[in-house]
Amino acid sequence: MSDAVQRVSTPGVSDEVAIQIIGMHKWYGQFHVLKDINLTVRRGERIVVCGPSGSGKSTMIRCINRLEEHQQGQIIVDDIELTGNLKNIDAIRREVGMCFQHFNLFPHLTVLENCTLAPIWVRKVPKAQAEEIAMEFLNKVRIPEQAAKYPGQLSGGQQQRVAIARSLCMSPRIMLFDEPTSALDPEMIAEVLEVMVNLAETGMTMICVTHEMGFARKVADRVIFMDGGEIIEQNEPEEFFNNPQSERTQQFLSQILAH
């Protein structure tokens, strides 16, 4: 492993807590998916979550914006606790953006409409202004020329970049990425990762579930390894990759870094 990874330069991590998860458990029926998850994410921190499939990584980040409900413990996002209170859920969802493995763009709306829908209806932004903001972010993900097209006309990589722009239009303070490159061809992975690196440079708080270890080395402040619904190990990327502590982490790393 080369140690000469070019780290991105970012505005540093602040002391302010963005997300706090305390003793969180989740069950699907009898199946114990998440076991005693404790995690504190600081504002501006970039975290990469990895682990074998079925380890609960996606479930964990989906709990943060309540796409999944946790049954025990606490999740506090931006000082708002996630409970059954619908107002809290709405407030948190407005602050937390999310990108999915399968993009989930709205196929009946154009790229521009995909980006302006939530700002117009949730943030009550005037249409012209919402479109201006949308074009700005479509510029940032480098596909402003596709604004009038429908998602079905775009490649996978383009769709994922639109999905990122769509989330950013809501000016979230936290971004969650659920395996954003797993459904993409290799040459498209690069274009999506590039956008994510650019986003990291702006100081966005990010939690990424991904197997892109190059991205982790370059961007992450912390890498978390999960297995069997538990956080097994977490460390700075350098330490994590070069000196993994647990046997399971070593095994996992040797498998995914083998090729």
Add this chain to the structure above:
Amino acid sequence: MATQSIDGPKRGSLLSDQRTRAIVFQALAFFLVAVFFIYIGTNTARNLEALGISTGFGFLDSPAGYDVAMSLIPYTATDTHGRVFFVGLLNTLSVAVTGIIAATILGVILGVLRLSKNWLVSKLVYWYVEVVRNVPLLLQILFWYGVLLGLPRVRDAIPVFETMFLSNRGFYLPRPVPGDGIGLIIIAFFVAVIAIPIIARAARKRQEQTGQIFPVFWTSAALIIGLPALAAIVTGFPLTFDYPEKGGFNFKGGMVLRPEFVALWFSLSIYTAGFIAEIVRAGIQAVSHGQTEAAFSLGLKPNWTMRMIVLPQALRVIVPPLTSQYLNLTKNSSLAIAIGYPDLVSTFGGTSLNQTGQAIEIIMMTMLVYLTISLLISMLMNYYNKRIALVER
């Protein structure tokens, strides 16, 4: 390779050539169909002549000579078969239109309830759908007709709110009688109808400029109820009701829904609603859950997600099979003959046919009517479908 002609690929013999064969087979098929129809035509003409039955539509002007139990237009036994045709047609249309409306409302509600997270609700709808879809419609019509005939006689009719009565001769309801000034209420209603799209457009403009969301739905609802209500207050309630009163053998005044109509309308509605419920459920489920999750993660509330994300995508799956349910309901209304509801088939296509013997003309006219209604429904629904079709690429 070297000897290949530049005129295109080489052709085989004429018999095995694809294009020649296609033409030959089509010509043959056309010839056979033509022969069939010529045979049928000449044969019918010869037989009718032998039986001494004259053809033509002259019978439409001759008096029908029989009564029809229910008619939306004035009709007596001395009217013509042509008038019977319209009486039957209107009866068919009234049961079909009201049935389609009721089946759609009930079906959509049931379809959404079927997806409810409430175990009891979703199971109840499940059993409703299974029972109603799997019992023959004719049996259901006979069943409900039997139930309605089991109601007490007029003398012991069951009062509802003191103004309506259920009896085995039908449901007796108060009949609205318009008084002076009713015109103002009607005008108020139409003013509301015209105002709504104007308000909706203004609301959209304002939202585009300021971002403020205007509650168009509730304003519209308030207008459409409020304006006529206001007009009614101003004019001093010019609408009175003619209440049914119990007479010796029958009710006097009011208006009546005949048990035949109610039984047919009710069975057609609940039967078709079972199918529509499944169509609606399938349509909503066809929209991937990822769409809802993406909308939620953007902060959209569940009802907006349903309206702006899920329904537009579900409708394109729902509308085509919904069309065939509407067609089925309309055609199934001809089962009216089983309980004596005077629809087109049982009056014009039944009694008139028996009396005049003009089987060919009457059956052709009746079939043409159903064909026309069905094609109209198809056309409307196809137009709607095209409007909501998903523009994806």
